[in-house]
Amino acid sequence: MASWRSVSVSISALVVFVVSLAYLLISASSSTSALGGQQDLGPLKHPHRHFQAPAENPWAELDDAEASQLYLWLHENTNLFDSASDTNALNLVELLRPNKSDVADYLDHGGPPPERWARLSNLESKGDEAFVKEYMVGPLPPSNHTQILPLTYCHNSGRNSVRSPISDVFALLDWALGIGENASDITLDLLGAKTNRHDLDDPDGLVIGSRPALIDSGRMVHWLEFFRPGMKSDGRSLLPQGLYVKLDIPTARPETWTTGGWFYNGILYDNDTMLREAMKSPDFERLVVNEDGGWTDTEDPASVAPERDMPPPLSIQPYGPRYHLDRAENYVSWMGFSFYVATSQATAVSLFDIRYNDTRIIYQLGLQEALAHYAGVEPMQSGLEFLDTFFGMGKMMFSLVPGLDCPGHAEYVDMSYHRGGKMYTNKNAICVFEYTSDAPLQRHTSAFSATVSRNTYLVVRSVSTVGNYDYTIDYIFYLDGSIEVKLRASGYIFGAFHAEPRHSAVPPRDSSTNEYGYRIHPGVQTSMHDHVVNFRADFDICGTANTLVRTTVEPLKREYDWDEPEVDGPRNTMHMVHEPITRETGLNWPKNAREMYLVTSPSATNKWGESRAYRILPGTGMGNPAHLTIVNSTTLGNSAAWSSADLWVLRNHPDTEPSSAHENNYLEPLAPLVDFTKMVDSEDIEGEDLVVYFNLGGHHVPTSQDVPNTLMHTSASSVVFMPFNYFDEDVSRAWRQGVRVDRRPPAREGVGSAVEKDEVKIKTKRTADAQGEENNRHRDEDAQSEKDKRHEDEDDGVTWFGGRYTRDVLVSPQMLTPDLSHYMRERDEGEAGGWKTVRNAVGGGLVGLFVGKERAGEEGGRGRGGMDW
Known part of the structure; x- marks a missing residue:
């Protein structure tokens, strides 16, 4: 799917997407958002009262007390950052996750708890340049032993900084707003609207979206495109207007920025003066205006289908949860499984220390990066790409809607984070629930009996809303010991302008028609793109001495003595070939699903003498998860090399290579902080601690069925980790009902x-x-x-x-149709504080601001209802 990181500023205050640094300067987030407390479960309101994790969560985010002590220590030690900088602006503060070696000693051998350290992100500028620098501070709480050091050990670039394209977000906002105002005669003629600095609620105003590109170190070029705001809908990404302007930003200082050419109807004009002159010609062709309307609404109130008035079937949990949740430690246990839940501002939810019957299977399972890469014939789409962790997939985990995002019986966990010296909390950002599949786990009918077992599974779910797209990420646990990671996407596609004459009865077709997408409305067509979303799985199968084995099903010709005389010569059959993968490499899903990838423990066997293993295979969804189509992307540089294959197996260096990517790779893609190519260095991986990086996503070629929103069941992909001779038999027998x-x-x-x-x-x-x-x-x-x-x-x-329902049950109306009034209450509370919506996140590394009565971005804002951020 796409990603409309475009912001909306009613043309009222032209909203430009400003360089991603707004992200670093503005703690705009819908933090204390949406849903209130947990649902009232009646007599089961505290079903986990006596359940306790076996140890404190070593990955738990800094709490308010820890952060407050840290801020005070930093305030008292103001000389710790780069003293040569003209400005310093502390942005991000979060836990620096402990080393695996320290955690393993703590959890497995009763060692001391790992020291608590914090990771800081600081914007520092001097002269023509600006940098985002990272530091580590610890141990915590602050004492005479606490120190601040450049954070470099986990960045294979050896640096703790990336170059920021700009030093003043607001200067870029004002400058872009001025461009719209100065060209109001052009936009009124061609688009029928103009920017309106004085009326933020002007329903006819224009907004501006931006596609930035780093040409070389420190030099950035932007292409801006005018959009309709669609004030009565969220469909701004469906409303491109086909007028573009080029910006050149050679340094971080505003006085060096210049405006370049203007592009309209396939023609590049040197400047706005040249465009005005061309518009005076009687031969100048004006294009259709892409108007908003009911076609961008997600609901159809006019439907008269009688069945629509009947409520749908629902899943219920009348006897309470069968899983156990320690909220203090974010620790979950269910049907033999146990794990810790942790969050990050950039990478959302990760699971740690995943065990079955108290034996670790996976040390870490979590998101690394989410790439969306476009292609097209015009300046916006042709080089558009997003690395979504830059916008904060964790802090954009907004409140889930009970009964809709998750079943009515789900339980919710908040997500808290620290930015700009404040703590924010996204209420009910994660849900946990057990669900029953629509198909049995097992069934068999014989001549004299029939046996059928229910298939239930546990889900840990979050939704990250990044601009125009909502990414739903599920971690799913099955009774047989399998684990699935599933990605679904929904929301608005990022439409491309379709150039067609204003008075043409039939849309023209040319060589580019259907090359990049399909026409879906007058003046708009779809835009093809790839979604490649990277995850990390740090396997510990019976310890850390693991080998990846490729088992291939191959055709075979072989003679058997017992075949004669009926078969003359070799029999055409098949067999398995087992090949250990000895060096770090990238792998793709095989043709005809003929290969199996097995993470094995050669030194550990089941009682039948077979090596214990977990198989990695594509799961449910629309075909195999995809890797990036584009080879050596001009825009990405070296920032996302993991996207070139479906999965990668590497020797694990968890203390120095804890991730495949870094959110600030987006700011300096040609020289990223974490360069994945350096991690794939042909090390021997037989009998070693292994990490597998795998991709979810797909090649999205939207059609008219993606309007107004892409549907989740058509955009789902997953990967499953399945026990493969790991157990002596099917362990689900013990849990079946x-x-x-x-x-x-x-x-x-x-x-x-x-x-x-x-x-x-x-x-x-x-x-x-x-x-x-x-x-x-x-x-x-x-x-x-x-x-x-x-x-x-x-x-x-x-x-x-197994247990079954044996008495009548009462299901509360709240479980069937939850009360959502707290969305409205919290929205009103947020706006009563003087906030208009401050939207951050969006457009190609830029931030669009919905400028309010106060200076937008000087302090964090609250999104309306936790959704309109």
């Missing part, structure tokens, strides 16, 4: 012994509602025993295994 139905005819009286009759019936002891109150539990067990006895007497041949 279902029924066995004996389909044999009743025995005739006097035929068959009593023992034979007893063998027909498998008698099981049930416990009903083990998590209910004690007196209810005993009552239900007694009632169930009576039912079991009656069933045995009746000899109906039906045997249930």
Whole structure:
């Protein structure tokens, strides 16, 4: 899908997307957003009261007390940053995640808890240049031993800084606004609207989107395009107007910036004067204006389908959760699985120390980067790309909507972070729930019986809204020990302007028609792009001495003695070929799914003598997850080399190579802080600690069905980690719940012994509602025993295994249709404080601001309802 990082500023205050540094200067976020507290679960309101993690969460984000102590220490030690800088602006503060070696000693061997250190991001400028620099501060809490050091050990560039294209975001905003005002005669003639600095609510105003590109170190070029704001909808990315202007930004200082050419209807004009002269010609062709309207609305209130008035089926959890959650430590346990949850401002949710039956399978599983790369025939789309962690996929985890984003019985966890000296909290940013699939886990019908088991699984879900797209990320756990990582996307595509004459009855077709997309409305067509979203899986299969084995299913010709004389010569068949991968490399999903990638522990076998392993395979969704189509992208430089293959296996250096990317790679793609190519250096990987980087996403060629929004089921992709001889048998047998139905005819009286009759019936002891109150539990067990006895007497041949519902249940209206009024309340509270919407995140490394009554960006703002950020 796309990513409309374009911001909207009612042409009222031209909103330009300003260089991503606004991201570094403005703590604009919809932090204390949306949904209020947890849902009222009635008698099960505190189902996890006595559940406790085995250890403190070593990946837990800095709490308010830690951050306050750190800010005070920094205030008292103001000389710690680069004293040669003209300006210093502290932006990001978050936990510097501890080394794997320290954590393993703590969790596995009872060692001391890892020291707590903080990671800082600071904007420093001097003369023509500006830099974003990173530091590490610790140990915490501050003491005489606390120090601040350049953070370099986890950046293979050896640096702690990237060059910032600009030093003054507001200067760029004002400058771009001036461009729109000075060209108001052009925009009124060609687009029928102009920028309006004085009326932020002007529904006819224009906004400006920007595509920046770093040409070389320190030199940036922007292409700006005018858009309609679509004030009554969020469909701004569907409303390009086909008028572009070029900006040249050779240094960080505003006085060096210049305006270049103007582009319209396939013609590049040297400046606005040349365009004005051309417009006077009777041969000048004016293009259709791309108007907003009901076609960008996500709802159709006029539908009269009678079934639409009936509420849909829902999943319920009337006896309370079967998983356990320690909220203090963000620790979850379910059906043999356990893990810690951690968050980051850039990379959203990661899971750590994933275990099954207390044996670690994966040390870390989490997002690294999300790339969207476009192509097109005009200046905006031709080089448009986004690395979304730069905009903060963690701090853009906005509040989930109960009953819609997650089932009504889900539980929610907040996400807190620190920016600009303040702590922000996104309420209910993560949900946890158990769900029942629409298909059984297992079933079999034989001549005399039928057995069917329910398929339930646990989900940890978050949604990151980055501009025009909402990325839903699920970590899913299955009863058999499998783990799935699933990505879904929805939202508005980033439309491209389709040049067609204003009075043309039939849209013209030329050589570019259908080369980059499809026409979906007068003046707009879709824009093809690739989504490549990178994740890290640090495997520990029976320890850290692992090998990746490629098992290939190959055709075979082989002679067998027993085939003669019927088969004359070799038999055409197939076999498996097992090949260890010995060096670091990138891999693609094989044709015909003929290869299996197995992370094995050669020194550990199951009781049958087979190497214990987990298989990596494409999961559910629209085909195999994709890698980037573009080879050696002009725009990306060296910032996202991991996107060139489906998955990578590397020797793990978790303490010095903790990630495949860095959010600030977006600012300096030609010389990134973390260069993935340097991590793939042909090291031997047999019997080593391995890390697998894998990509989700796909090649998105939007069609008319993507209007107004792309649908999640058409944009889903996933990867599954499946036990492969890891267990001695299918462990889901211990957790299954279902029924066995004996389909044999009743025995005739006097035929068959009593023992034979007893063998027909498998008698099981049930416990009903083990998590209910004690007196209810005993009552239900007694009632169930009576039912079991009656069933045995009746000899109906039906045997249930596992818990089942045995009494009437009441489901609260809140679980079926949650009360969402707190969205409105919190929105009103936010705006009562004087805030208009401050939107950050958006457009190609730039930030668009919805300028309010106060100077936008001087302090963090609150998004309306936690959604309109």
